[in-house]
Amino acid sequence: MRRNGTLLVLEYLEPIPSPLEAFKRAGPAAGQVITKCSQSGLLALAFDDGPYQYTSTLMNTLNQAGAKATFFVTGTLYGCIHNQAAAVKAAYNSGHQIASHTWSHPSNFGSLSASAVTQEMQKLE
Numbered sequence: 055m056r057r058n059g060t061l062l063v064l065e066y067l068e069p070i071p072s073p074l075e076a077f078k079r080a081g082p083a084a085g086q087v088i089t090k091c092s093q094s095g096l097l098a099l100a101f102d103d104g105p106y107q108y109t110s111t112l113m114n115t116l117n118q119a120g121a122k123a124t125f126f127v128t129g130t131l132y133g134c135i136h137n138q139a140a141a142v143k144a145a146y147n148s149g150h151q152i153a154s155h156t157w158s159h160p161s162n163f164g165s166l167s168a169s170a171v172t173q174e175m176q177k178l179e
Contacts, residue, residue: 099123103131103155105138113145122150129157129178154178 091098101112104127116123125145129135135142146152156174160166166174 100126102126103128103159105135105141106132109138109141110144113141113148113150116150117148122148124151124153126153126155127178128155128159131155131159135178 099116099121101109101123104125109125113125125142127135127142142152154175155178156163156171157177158174160174163171163174
């Protein structure tokens with residue numbers, strides 16, 4: 055691992071067996087709440103409830119500007135996430151952070167049992 059300006063560069067000497075393994079190695083621990091930028095003077099961009107038909111266009115615009123964002127994705131809010139898998143993979147491969155907004159984005163999230171919340175999170179993984 056090395057720092058290149060403000061960009062953290064992760065180097066792997068061996069192939070990663072699965073995308074889930076890459077997430078485990080590259081990002082904060084699953085379930086870790088991030089409440090502020092790690093460096094002063096930065097702005098955190100977050101886009102919620104995708105992926106959607108505009109995800110690729112938005113990602114390309116950010117890439118052209120040299121900006122990175124966090125994309126909070128759901129499994130089924132705007133159709134099945136599997137239909138937008140290429141956009142999600144491209145965003146991740148471009149250095150954007152992919153985060154969970156649960157599988158079905160239930161409107162009663164606060165009243166779900168711990169087991170139901172776990173299922174919502176794990177289904178999206």
